[in-house]
Amino acid sequence: LTAASRPPPGSARKAAAPMSDAALAAAVRAAIAVHPEGLEAGPSTLLTAVKEAHPDDFTGVGIQKFKKLLSKVKAQIKEEEEAARIEAAKPKVGSKENCPGRHGLKRFLTNHSSYCCDTCRCYLPEGAPMWGCRICDWDVCEGRCHPAGTTLSDLRADLSGLETRVEALASQSAPDVKTRLALVEAEVHKLEKNLDNAVVADLVKFSALRITEDDARKQKKALIADSEALLAKIEGTFAKLQLSEVEA
Known part of the structure; x- marks a missing residue:
C-alpha cells in the first residue's frame, strides 16, 4: 500500500475484548430465565442461547468453560431460591412503621382504654392517637413510637x-x-x-x-x-x- 492508500494508525477495527466471567454469568442467568426448561436446560442448549443473544460477545467461549460457569450459576440460583423460600416462610413481624402484612398504618383515636401499643407495650387512654391496621390487628402509639x-x-x-x-x-x-x-x-x-x-x-x-x-x-x-x-x-x-x- 502506498502512503496515500494506507489506513491511518488506529483506524483498523480492533478485535473485541473478551467479556468477563461476570458478564457471561449475567447472560447465563438471562438465558435460564427465558428458557422453557429453566434450570433443567443443558449446557449446550444454554450456550447456544447465550451466543445467539450476544453474537459479538461470547464467540470464543468453549463448552468446557461454559459448563464450569453454568454449574456455579445454577448453584447460586438454587441458593437464592432457597433463601427466598425460607424468608417467605418466616412469620411476619410488624414494626412502628408498618403492620406485619405491610398494609400500611392509619391514624385513629382510641375509643376505649384497653388499647396496647404493639411496639412498646404501653396502654393508651381513651381518645389517644394511635396508628393501626385492622386487618392485622396491629396498633402503634403516636409520639413515642410512631412519629406524629x-x-x-x-x-x-x-x-x-x-x-x-x-x-x-x-x-x-x-x-x-x-x-x-x-x-x-x-x-x-x-x-x-x-x-x-x-x-x-x-x-x-x-x-x-x-x-x-x-x-x-x-x-x-x-x-x-x-x-x-x-x-x-x-x-x-x-x-x-x-x-x-x-x-x-
Whole structure:
C-alpha cells in the first residue's frame, strides 16, 4: 500500500475484548430465565442461547468453560431460591412503621382504654392517637413510637373520632357521662388549637394527595367550622343531661 492508500494508525477495527466471567454469568442467568426448561436446560442448549443473544460477545467461549460457569450459576440460583423460600416462610413481624402484612398504618383515636401499643407495650387512654391496621390487628402509639404528623387527613380523623364519641355519650345515661363529655370537650378545644396553629404550606407538604394551598386553606376552614359545630353539640348535650337530672 502506498502512503496515500494506507489506513491511518488506529483506524483498523480492533478485535473485541473478551467479556468477563461476570458478564457471561449475567447472560447465563438471562438465558435460564427465558428458557422453557429453566434450570433443567443443558449446557449446550444454554450456550447456544447465550451466543445467539450476544453474537459479538461470547464467540470464543468453549463448552468446557461454559459448563464450569453454568454449574456455579445454577448453584447460586438454587441458593437464592432457597433463601427466598425460607424468608417467605418466616412469620411476619410488624414494626412502628408498618403492620406485619405491610398494609400500611392509619391514624385513629382510641375509643376505649384497653388499647396496647404493639411496639412498646404501653396502654393508651381513651381518645389517644394511635396508628393501626385492622386487618392485622396491629396498633402503634403516636409520639413515642410512631412519629406524629399534622396532615389534613389526621385532623379530619381526629375530628371524626371525637364526633363518634360525642354521639355515643349523648345516648348514654351512666353517672360519669358528664365527666367523659367534659374530657371530649377539652380534646375538641385542643383540636381547634391544632387547627389554628396548622400552617397551610405544611398541610400541603405532608398531604398524601396533591393539593394546592387554596385547597388546604378551604379544608382547614371547613374543619374549624365543624369543630365549632361539635362544641355547640356538646353544649346542647350538657344542657339535655342537666335537664334530665332536674326532671329526675
